[in-house]
Amino acid sequence: MRTAAVTGFGTALPGPALEQAAVWDRRFAGHLADDRVARRIFHGAGVRRRHAAVNPLVEDVSGWSTGRRMRRYAAEALPLGKEAVGAALADAGLRPEEIGQFAVVSCTGYGTPGLDIRIAADLGMAPDLQRLVVGHMGCYAAIPALGAVADYVVARGRPAVALCCELTSLHVQPPSDDLGQVVSHALFGDAAVAVVVEPGEETGLEVVDVAAVTDPTTADHMTWDVTDLGFRMGLSPEVPRVLARHVRGLVTGLLGRHGLTVGDVDGWAVHPGGPKILDTVGERLDLPGGALDASRAVLAERGNCSSATVLLVLDALRATGRPRPGRAVVAMAFGPGLTLYAALLRAA
Structure with missing residues (x-):
């Protein structure tokens, strides 16, 4: 295949x-x-x-x-x-x-x-x-x-x-x-x-699978409206709580389809929507200390660059040698909907 x-x-x-x-x-x-x-x-x-x-x-x-x-x-x-x-x-x-x-x-x-x-x-x-x-x-x-x-x-x-x-x-x-x-x-x-x-899978990061979940009951928590004065973002302080409800199920479901657990993941490229977002993901997935260092570093040096950010984090992880050969990395991001998306990738 x-x-x-x-x-x-x-x-x-x-x-x-x-x-x-x-x-x-x-x-x-x-x-x-x-x-x-x-x-x-x-x-x-x-x-x-x-x-x-x-x-x-x-x-x-x-x-x-x-x-x-x-x-x-x-x-x-x-x-x-x-x-x-x-x-x-x-x-x-x-x-x-x-x-x-x-x-x-x-x-x-x-x-x-x-x-x-x-x-x-x-x-x-x-x-x-x-x-x-x-x-x-x-x-x-x-x-x-x-x-x-x-x-x-x-x-x-x-x-x-x-x-x-x-x-x-x-x-x-x-x-x-x-x-x-x-x-x-x-x-x-x-x-x-x-x-x-x-x-092929001889080099690079194989794209293994993609998963998503949308909670339309919280659609007003994050918005991006076209106005006469540019695009205006709406943000609710409830966003971290909504993510907390869904992130573990999304990730464990994605990993479980491929016989993996959270502990098998060698790198985490999580979109740094803000410090509270990263804290929530780390807590809900019970990640070890330092697992989200690449996300925090990108937030500190680049800010939140919308869709480009998770790729910046993935590249930052790559520069540190993660994931190691044959190991998995999860890339994850969040946005209006309220929507969570995750990709499972594996190093050659």
């Missing part, structure tokens, strides 16, 4: 890293009326620095129309996406014309012709390339996209690329006392991450 494996990673980050303290002092302290609760949330978000295509210390986009933000997205996302895809192809040792499918994931910007067409053309991918756009699913979208391109690779026997390109800095909202907005402004950063998936 043919298999599919992740064989290349590529990352592109816009501009120099912004220090969290400076972002608060020089931008959001005034934006949020220097509220003490807002300050505590901002400095307790687990973020030390992050990158932004639209530097909040230089530009105030909070009054921009959605149309203006989308035009800026098109200008900023194209070079970032090309850099990430080019790096992933180089890492895998492939040429652009060898790719059979190209998937682009984003919930922060749209346009047609979109990144899928423009990046493919600029890099020289083949005219018969199959393209897929995954839009507005939110932070978990990398995993269903990875599942989709892996299915293509298994079915067609050709390599594929998935790109997550998220520019959350475009969606700063007008001043508000909504604490959900404070959390959003404190957490999110920008990044583009691409992965190459190829037939």
